[in-house]
Amino acid sequence: MTWSNLQLRILSGLVLAPPVLAVAYFGSPWFNIFLCVLAALLAWEWERMCGNTFGVPMVKIALWSTIAIFMMPDRPQFAGAAIALGLVSVWWSANRFNAKGDPKWSALGLLYIAVPCISLVIVRGGGIQGPETLLWLLAVVWGTDIGAYGFGRIIGGPLLAPRISPRKTWAGFFGGILSAVGLACAVGLLYEISNFVMLAGVSVGVSIISQMGDL
Structure with missing residues (x-):
């Protein structure tokens, strides 16, 4: 069952x-549209x-x-304003329409979703190295x-944080880092990166942050 999964x-x-890498490569507006679809799916999952x-x-x-995703490239100040207004709007709606959960958690969902999405917009738009950086991050x-x-x-083996996540193991933690560094180095070879030590070090840090968010 483990191998099957x-x-x-x-x-x-x-x-x-392939489709994700394609929209990331071609950039706006396709990448922004993809992020908007992703935001809608994440909003549904968050509210659930x-x-x-x-x-x-x-x-x-x-x-x-x-709104924040499409404002970010040309009018970042408006993107920030959209998130601020959105927090109030979502909180009010959660109160007004008698949502089952705590309204503040619904409002925080906007930060949880919008901030990473506009961060990806910033990375993708980061000049000539934007696509390469985004590919590395995805890898x-x-x-x-x-x-x-x-x-x-x-x-298997000992659990990483049994009180928080009963299934995460130390083997998985280090295995995730190893796999991340391996794929990052593959991207480095593709783009002829010279400083693999720095690439590996940054990749380890991003991998750890990614796993912390998945606990």
């Missing part, structure tokens, strides 16, 4: 990677975690995230996810 995870990544179903708060999280995150799952399930 791991194979499914890898195959899913192989299927999803908060105990709510499809409703006005979820729609507003997706809407304000979309590190994907490598961490697949490696942590695979090593954790196959090797």
